[in-house]
Amino acid sequence: MGRQRASANCLRPIRGFSESRELIPWAYAHGQVLSPSGLKHNCFKTKRSDDVRPQVGHTEHCKKHALTYSAHRLKLTEENEKMAKAWGGRFQQETDPRVESFTESISFDSRLFEVDVRGSIAHATMLASVGLISEAERDQICQTLKTIRDEIAAGNFPFQAALEDIHMHIESALIERIGDVGRKLHTGRSRNDQVSTDLKLYVRDAIDELDALLLDVQRAFVGRCEQDAGVVLPGYTHMQRAQPVQAAHYWLAYCEKIQRDRDRLADCRKRVNVCPLGSAALAGTSLPIDREMTAQLLGFDSVAGNSLDVSSDRDYLTEFAFCTSLIATHLSTWCEEWIIWFTTEFGFIKLPDAYTTGSSIMPQKRNPDVLELIRGKTARVMAAVPQLLLLTKSLPMAYNRDLQEDKLAMFAAFDTIKACLELTPAIVAGAELNREQIASRLEDGFLDATALMEYLIKKGVPMRTGHGTVGKLVAKCEAANCRLKDLSLADLQEACELIEEDVYGVLGTENAMKALQSYGSGGEQPVADRVRAWQAAMG
Ligand code: ARG
Helix, strand or coil: CHHHHHHCCCCCEEEHHHHCCCCCCEEECECCEECCCCCEECCEECCECCECCECCCHHHHHHHCCCCHHHHHHHHHHHHHHHCCCCCCCCCCCCCHHHHHHHCCHHHHHHHHHHHHHHHHHHHHHHHHCCCCCHHHHHHHHHHHHHHHHHHHCCCCCCCHHHCCHHHHHHHHHHHHHHHHHHHCCCCCCHHHHHHHHHHHHHHHHHHHHHHHHHHHHHHHHHHHHHCCCCEEEEEECCEEEEEEEHHHHHHHHHHHHHHHHHHHHHHHHHHCEECCCCCCCCCCCCCCCHHHHHHHCCCCEECCCHHHHHHCCHHHHHHHHHHHHHHHHHHHHHHHHHHHCCCCCCCEECCHHHCECCCCCCCCCECHHHHHHHHHHHHHHHHHHHHHHHHCCCCCCCCHHHHHHHHHHHHHHHHHHHHHHHHHHHHHHCEECHHHHHHCCCCCCCCHHHHHHHHHHCCCCHHHHHHHHHHHHHHHHHHCCCHHHCCHHHHHHHCCCCCHHHHHCCCHHHHHHHCCCCCCCCHHHHHHHHHHHHHHHC
């Protein structure tokens, strides 16, 4: 069993260009194929694909499986081309059978198939334009790549760990279908610049997708502003009642945060949009490739200037993960706030039924599970940042296989933030403020104390003195179990003789909110101005 499993992993390619007369990426030593019936044909020990000779036991073996020598040889060559690794010409020992599944990335990078084909089509187009392949070869390559892409998209393309990653799968399929012409595609590039190109194309699309989703969230918050016009909410610091603001001020606060998220993504996109393709393994190539052309064909803004840097650079992934993490932070704080607002103790908000769940044991329960899970899942997004930093922090230049792990972090961050963002707008738009409940306790917590202090400042009282005066008045109210607006003018004047009848125009939560007038504040007019600006920005 052990022996058999070991031999199933013994496809040993010999690196093509130097050792084969053909322009092929690999040839094979130890032949090992699976027959259609699943039996192993281990009777060829070869050094080169063009030198397949039967070894001891071949005749018996082929008789057993009813294969002629030439049929077996053909099968061997075909299957090897399908199965063989792109490296390995210099290896003497068989690979530990566990290594194949340990090193494969096809289980998580198959989703790069579309960008991989996009990159390869651009590469082939460039190869033809500089004369490294003919136009007919280019057309054959591009056509076949499109067919392979469509088959993968339709789920009609088998993946196997033996072919390591999506890049090898596509290239092997190409070679299997068009032979030597397919063997030319990898001219002037390596998997190292190919994988980085693929990742950049993928992340660029991901950024655009996230930007659209973030815009939807902003629209949902802006959309609430009109329906909640006039609703006043307590603003908090330290989770203690502080000053009153328009409800719309809360909604627009999230819009601002999300706008920064969008700006950050747009900025990250600039560094993503630099083309690595053509840097080859680490040093570039002696072939006359045209990197400008591939960059242009793929919509990159510029061409990366240092092949060593390209081979090792994953800054753009870490930066992208950080961008998603800040989005996650914003979503998580929003969820936390609304989970608190949804408690009986607060009772500020009703969440739509579609986004809450019941309890299997407590019939009265309505739980904010979706908000809790967004808050919870954001941990997975944030984990990508330390994962990528730790992954890259000790890597000398240039490419190291460690980098294969980069995709796991990036995909987890992207998938999770995307799923969260997809649900967010419906929850934001579908929730309702419990106006009565909010209003019934709006006068609690001295939300007008700062307005009173600023009233004193306007009357000429130094700020620190006014602060002390209002502090004493608040203490007086607490002792008497009343509000500031319940105090008589005589009581107020006892604290500060500059107070006049007009003080009642700033006392009370509603008045205190209306008194706010600075740009960007939570008062009626400034918020109305910002709502208009946001509505215009949303189009
Ligand atoms: N699957 C590999 C990755 O994602 C592709 C690059 C392989 N390059 C290499 N030199 N083995 O990183």
